[in-house]
Amino acid sequence: KILIMSNVSVVEWDGNSVVTDVSHSKVEYVLTFVYKASSFTSPFSKFLKPIRICKDSVEFQIEADATLCNPGGSLHGGYLAAIADDLTTYSLMASDPEGRPGSTIDMSITFLKAAMMGTKVKAVARTFKTGRTLAFTECSFYDSNSGELLSHYKQTKFVSTGANTKMSKL
Numbered sequence: 001k002i003l004i005m006s007n008v009s010v011v012e013w014d015g016n017s018v019v020t021d022v023s024h025s026k027v028e029y030v031l032t033f034v035y036k037a038s039s040f041t042s043p044f045s046k047f048l049k050p051i052r053i054c055k056d057s058v059e060f061q062i063e064a065d066a067t068l069c070n071p072g073g074s075l076h077g078g079y080l081a082a083i084a085d086d087l088t089t090y091s092l093m094a095s096d097p098e099g100r101p102g103s104t105i106d107m108s109i110t111f112l113k114a115a116m117m118g119t120k121v122k123a124v125a126r127t128f129k130t131g132r133t134l135a136f137t138e139c140s141f142y143d144s145n146s147g148e149l150l151s152h153y154k155q156t157k158f159v160s161t162g163a164n165t166k167m168s169k170l
Contacts, residue, residue: 019052022094027053030093033101034086042086044079048123057126058091061144064119074114075121077151080141081109084153087125088137092157095127102135102157110152113143120144135159 011018011027014035020027030053034045047068052059062068062083064075089101115121125139135157141150 013050016050018050019054021054026094026099029099030058030090033093034090042082044083044086048083048086051122053090053094055095056128057124058087058094059122059124060087062121062123062141064115064117064121066117069117072114073117075116075119075150077109077111080151081107081153083123084109084125084139084141084151085155087123087139088127088153088155088157091125091127091137091139092130092135092159096130096135096159100135100159102159104155105158106156108154111150112152113148113150115141115143115150121150130159132161133159 008019008021011020011024013027013031018027018031031050034048034050035041047062047065049061051061068075068079070076085104085107088104092102093099122142122144123139124142125137127135127137129136137155137157139153139155142148143150
């Protein structure tokens with residue numbers, strides 16, 4: 001089911017309404033990679049709710065449940081780093097014409113505020129430049145209620161060129 005509004009549409013995916021400005025097939029491609037590509041699916045996918053997949057960014061919601069929290073009751077920074085790595089990959093796949101996922105070769109993290117257990121967190125990742133072999137991405141996590149920035153990640157990803165760059169066998 002697709003609802004068209006200007007250049008933006010809403011795609012239904014497993015009970016979620018996902019806002020997009022890319023093709024329905026691109027949304028299917030990215031979300032299949034996120035949730036159903038057994039050899040590539042991240043262990044954190046089950047905590048991600050898709051909100052928006054666009055040509056310049058992706059947005060997911062995460063709830064800080066006990067599984068993702070450290071003994072102090074806050075969202076574990078290492079888990080956030082892994083989720084940021086996943087989300088920047090999805091952003092790259094959505095923005096790259098070939099749908100290349102890339103591999104992280106550099107990551108910089110700034111933690112600003114803890115998200116305590118039960119907090120709903122908005123995660124926004126974007127790819128701001130993709131070259132022949134490198135892509136530059138970032139991911140920010142916000143408290144969904146207050147809008148406060150919780151942490152920010154910058155990443156450089158290596159992207160393959162040539163044959164078999166797209167994950168054709170998800």
